[in-house]
Amino acid sequence: MKKFKIISLPILLLAVVFSIGGYYWGALSQRSKVYIITRNDQVSTTTPTNQVATTTNVKPVTSVSGVVAPVVTKPAPVPTAPSIVKPSATKPNIPAVNQPATVKPTPTPTPAPVVMPVPVPTPTPAPAPTTKVS
Amino acid sequence: MAMLWKKFEALGTEIIITADLRPEQKYLLDKAQASVVEFEQRFSRFIPDSELNMLNNFAGGEYRLSAQFADLLKHAQTFYHETNGLFDPVIIDVLEGIGYDRNFSDINSHNLTKQQVEIKWQTASSIYEHRPKMDELKMNGEVALVPPGFRLDLGGLGKGYVVDLIAREVFADIKNFWISAGGDLLANGNDEQKNGWQIGVQNPLKPESESFYINTLGKQLGIATSGVIKRKGEAGGLAWHHIIDPHTGRPAIVDILSVSVVAPSAETADVYAKTILLLGSKAGVEFADQHEGVGCIIFLTDGAPIFSRGMVAYL
Numbered sequence: 001m002k003k004f005k006i007i008s009l010p011i012l013l014l015a016v017v018f019s020i021g022g023y024y025w026g027a028l029s030q031r032s033k034v035y036i037i038t039r040n041d042q043v044s045t046t047t048p049t050n051q052v053a054t055t056t057n058v059k060p061v062t063s064v065s066g067v068v069a070p071v072v073t074k075p076a077p078v079p080t081a082p083s084i085v086k087p088s089a090t091k092p093n094i095p096a097v098n099q100p101a102t103v104k105p106t107p108t109p110t111p112a113p114v115v116m117p118v119p120v121p122t123p124t125p126a127p128a129p130t131t132k133v134s
Numbered sequence: 135m136a137m138l139w140k141k142f143e144a145l146g147t148e149i150i151i152t153a154d155l156r157p158e159q160k161y162l163l164d165k166a167q168a169s170v171v172e173f174e175q176r177f178s179r180f181i182p183d184s185e186l187n188m189l190n191n192f193a194g195g196e197y198r199l200s201a202q203f204a205d206l207l208k209h210a211q212t213f214y215h216e217t218n219g220l221f222d223p224v225i226i227d228v229l230e231g232i233g234y235d236r237n238f239s240d241i242n243s244h245n246l247t248k249q250q251v252e253i254k255w256q257t258a259s260s261i262y263e264h265r266p267k268m269d270e271l272k273m274n275g276e277v278a279l280v281p282p283g284f285r286l287d288l289g290g291l292g293k294g295y296v297v298d299l300i301a302r303e304v305f306a307d308i309k310n311f312w313i314s315a316g317g318d319l320l321a322n323g324n325d326e327q328k329n330g331w332q333i334g335v336q337n338p339l340k341p342e343s344e345s346f347y348i349n350t351l352g353k354q355l356g357i358a359t360s361g362v363i364k365r366k367g368e369a370g371g372l373a374w375h376h377i378i379d380p381h382t383g384r385p386a387i388v389d390i391l392s393v394s395v396v397a398p399s400a401e402t403a404d405v406y407a408k409t410i411l412l413l414g415s416k417a418g419v420e421f422a423d424q425h426e427g428v429g430c431i432i433f434l435t436d437g438a439p440i441f442s443r444g445m446v447a448y449l
Contacts, residue, residue: 126139126152130344131394132336133361134147134293134316 137326138163144170145293147316154310166300173296177206179226179287186288194282204276206288206295209401213291214268217409222380224265226287229376231258251370259383293318294358294404318358320400321350338363338391339437346431348396348448356400360407361392377411388414394431396448415440
């Protein structure tokens with residue numbers, strides 16, 4: 001029983017759809033009048049210029065209520081942050097106006113000091129004492 | 135401690151000062167030099183405004199001396215008496231008469247004839263003969279009663295005196311040293327090998343070499359040499375030297391070339407060397423033997439050495 005109910009419901013819906021579709025097809029095929037169904041079940045008739053509108057054969061049509069599909073709001077794309085190029089820490093050596101650029105000489109590496117032995121001065125020996133005629 | 139020394143020219147000769155000093159005591163050498171220079175400024179007869187020349191130019195009367203000048207004059211009088219006048223500081227007229235009238239290094243030929251030189255020497259001897267003698271100077275402390283015409287020269291003891299002065303006043307606390315003023319010296323203590331000082335004795339025939347060595351045996355000894363081989367000259371064909379015989383007023387004629395003396399002080403050795411030279415070899419040896427702590431080496435005119443008893447211990 002249950003199986004039957006599940007299958008018959010879609011078939012029933014299809015039958016309703018086809019019947020409504022058939023009705024509209026028939027109305028359109030007459031090409032004399034256009035019917036617009038509003039939710040207030042009021043029918044407004046638009047008569048073409050060279051045609052006279054009549055309401056005699058019009059039946060009220062109820063629109064189908066349905067679930068309004070929710071508007072899916074896509075999240076705004078997160079902008080990719082541009083890569084930030086940091087300036088060099090070293091300022092460019094821009095010479096001042098009217099001043100020639102000072103070219104600093106490349107420092108010569110100081111050689112390691114060589115400790116030379118300090119020569120010890122040899123003291124001149126004292127003259128030998130002599131007694132003599134002066 | 136190290137043996138430090140200094141050599142310079144002063145008193146018309148070469149001064150050498152050697153002492154065993156610590157580095158911070160090196161200034162003592164400069165102090166000793168300053169003492170010599172000051173002494174020369176005050177007591178040289180070649181410096182016009184010296185204290186000595188102020189006295190020599192004094193007309194006579196009471197004269198106030200500096201303490202050191204008074205001390206020098208007392209020493210001169212003592213030696214004058216002790217040597218029976220052989221050591222005579224008033225010989226200055228003769229020295230000037232024979233041509234030794236300026237610093238010896240400045241003496242040049244006087245271009246005099248022999249006759250002119252003879253007259254000059256005679257005159258000098260005569261003046262000397264009539265000059266006031268050393269014992270005519272009366273001393274009362276630092277006040278002297280100066281006879282008119284009194285003049286003197288301290289060259290006979292000045293070098294020995296200043297050497298003793300340095301030892302006494304500059305090197306009083308120094309054990310090992312020797313000080314030489316042109317070969318008149320004072321030695322004290324020992325040399326670097328801890329032995330007594332070895333003092334060379336000049337060979338008068340070969341003045342650049344030594345004939346003997348005197349060992350001071352660690353004692354304080356004055357050693358001096360006098361001779362006729364230096365400070366001599368020739369004028370008008372007449373030879374002269376600076377050892378004046380006070381008996382003749384002329385350069386001494388002796389049998390000795392040089393005499394080296396050891397004595398308790400440099401001043402004593404200086405004076406005794408001249409005295410022994412004037413006495414001659416025989417009397418000179420006797421003079422040395424009569425004085426305790428005195429010895430001598432005499433080089434005769436032929437170069438042969440003779441020794442007094444007091445010298446033997448030091449050879």
